[in-house]
Amino acid sequence: MKKTFAFVINNPAYFISHRLAIGLSLLEQGHEVYVIGPGCCPQGLQEQGFIFQSVSMSRKGKNPFSELNTIFELYKLFKRIKPDVVHLVTIKPYLYGGIAARLAGVPAVVSAVAGLGTLFNENTFKYRFLRAALYPLYRFAFGHKNQKLIFQNDDDRTLLLDWLKISNEKPVLIRGSGVSLQDYPVVPEQANHEPIVALASRLLKDKGVAEFVEACNILQQRGVKARYWLIGSPDAGNSNTALRI
Template identity: 55%
Template sequence: MDIKKNPVFVMVLNGVTYFLSHRLPIAQELRHQGYEVHIVSPDPKPADFEQYGFIYHQAPMSRKGVNPFTEWLAIARIFKIFKAIQPNLVHLVTIKPYLYGSIAARLARVPSVVSAVAGLGIIFSQSNFKTKLLRAVLYSLFKVAFGHKNQNVIFQNKDDKQALVDWINLAESKITVIRGAGADLNQYPYLPESDNSQPVIAFAARLLKDKGVEQFVEASRLLKERGVAAKFWLIGEPDAGNANTVTQQQLDEWQQAGLVECLGYRTDIPQLFTQANIVSLPSFYGEGLPKVLIEAAACGRAVVTTDWPGCRDAITPNETGLLVPIKDSVALADAIQTLIEDEALRHKMGKAGRKLAEDVFDVNKVVEQHMNIYKTLERTA
């Protein structure tokens, strides 16, 4: 008598920390539905990972590597995992996993593939000679990556979607737009602003120049020169593996000048946002849809961000927050000052942000959208 095997699901990501912060609820729901869930990332398995009931595979994959032999070796490792466990469905998240994982999936004859475009990074956010050359080199790889016959491609914003539709003629029938990874509205409660002696403006992200850290600090300088009292929090840490990171020396200088308070890497973002009055992310990075802006909305905090793909998709302009041009410290300072001085507007935007989170960003709705995609692919496999 044959024993029916549970369906096998594999998620491939560029880091286990990202999985835990952005995709854990999806994997948990699949396990609840009876799937055997495997997680693949280049990181060592965390000590407490067994608690989730997933099977973990470490597959080294350099974020910045360009050595052809090393990159093909990464594809081979993923292929070996797919061949060994024979998944019914794989979900590939971020650029290298969906480029390399898609090749491995086609070679291993995986029936169904989901490719999650969580931002296009500098490949499309910059137009210098280097990135144009990189796009030319990667064109064929992208065509292969999105060429599986039973595939759904998830975008977080319409700009990224249109970029790939135009570039590689990606079929609309393969596309779903889901605005971000969602937030657990119970973990990010909507509470009244703290009674701060000075308004607190919070920035929470990897401390990369493309995230607008320098513009955030310059806005603080401008407001101090105008006599506007406020505290500017930098929540995060430098990324040593990224050429665009700010340095610890810069952080020390900014803090010594009284421009920012550097809080470092933190896991208590809900509590910090409860203490903040405004959340700002002046990014010009190739964002998908920044989770920090979803979390700000859930906590009922007005947002100041940039009129840039992903960032502008995370707010309702002039209702839940304000948009400013990229790389414009003066406009950023002006917008922050507006919200500092107009408390009624700030509170109104915070309330509208919470409503937006309930309507669009609730993680339960995001998980449900993913389940619908998986079921559709499995029916057509």
């Protein structure tokens, strides 16, 4: 039976890098798949059979009227396309999309909590106040009666479940988004090859970039012969971007 799925993301490129395989599988099964996010449709996405819908969503935006408008746009879109399942990926989508999905009567919701962000990483008065102010919104966004929450580490799962008193039936713990081993096959190490110490990541402070650089400096001071690779790029849409290390 044909169903309609809607992926909501804060960056269309993230869908391609982290959810494309799931979307293609749904298309192969004959389902209709929407990709919803800010900006323009990535090149080649519609040619593969996806339907792209642009919404106003700023990753760093804090204007309450703009943020409410994002929720309203998602609500109107859900009412129009009537998805059977919405898959919400990253913080604003799982918060705003979760609210809009409940208001629009979407039958099923998947909220992928890849991380909790600065709101939960910092414990200053400002962030404690923000957590208290946003608590009702989180409760509503994660209160759908037919919802699964996907976590990638046990700390995030424990923190959010304890904070919101969420049922133990909702959370699912996975090891990560994963990659296709056909695209990234294992290859044998080269003989007598100088060791490579690498961190592959967006260049964000909360990804451990500064700690990686510090560790590399310590190893060099100890005379450890290796090559040190920091693989990634700055993320201008994230306030934790490590532009200078």
